[in-house]
Amino acid sequence: MERPEDEMTGSVPTWLERMFAASKFYDPCDCKDRCSKPAKYYCMACMIVVCEDGMEQHHKSSGHSILTAYKSSGVAAFRIEDLKQVWCWSGIQRYTINRRAIVYVNQKGGAHRTGSSNGDAKCGTCQYKILAPNNFCSVECKVKAVLKKIEVKEEEEALNRAKRKLETTDSESPSDAPKNVAAGVSFRKRPRKQSNPQRAPLF
Incomplete structure (x- = not known):
């Protein structure tokens, strides 16, 4: 399990990055039994969202780590006490549900969604007022921001490596003119013409 890092300085674990490509929390479970129970459990080992039956039968019994999503205002949220064990949630707007601190899973901003009128800041990813x-x-917005920062850093490192390689190549290339040539030394391959050329004999 990856250790939580400081805000915007760590990496995003694979299970968390892939969570947003999986089925949405609280959608009908897509397990083989085709049950109608909501999928509110995320298996961090298999990286899929499952319902309670699937979690008990195939994941929890195998010792897999499970993260539970709770419903708040109709959308999925993680309890901070659960999330902080596996990832650093700092910088995310926290709320309270049933006296427990939570953070929302998915991005809240978008068309016609600007957040609370009392918000004095904006989400760095979706501009939702916080x-x-x-x-x-949300967790999703922080994940996107961290991944973007990692991408920019990797591009900068690649550019710096290319510059260093070019500078090394230039410094090792031969000069156009020979250096430290002794005075009076000639490198002419063909001899100069005679000062008093002789005529060829007539036959």
């Missing part, structure tokens, strides 16, 4: 000093409205 309270300072928070930087993100």
Whole structure:
């Protein structure tokens, strides 16, 4: 399990990055039994969203780590006490549900969604209004921001490597003119013409 890192300085574990490509929380479970129970459990080992039956039968019994999503205002949220064990949630706007601190899973901003009118800051990813000093409205928005920062850093490192390689190549290339040539030394291959050329004999 990856250790939580400071805000915007760590990496995004694979299970968390792939979570947003999986089925949505609280959609009908897509397990082989085709049950109608909501999928609210995320298996961090298999990287899929499952219902309670699937979690108990195939994942929890195998010792896989499970993250539970709870419903708040109709959308999925993680309890901070659960999330902080596996990833650093700092910088995300926190809320309270049933006296427990939570953070929302998915991006909240978008068309016609600007957040609370009391918000004095904006999410750095989707511009949803939040309270300072928070930087993100959801786990998804922070994940996107961290991945973007990693991508930019990798591009800068690649560019710097290319520049260093070019500078090394230039410094090792031979000069156009020979250096440290002794005075009076000639490198002419063909001899100069005679100062008093002789005529060829007539026959």
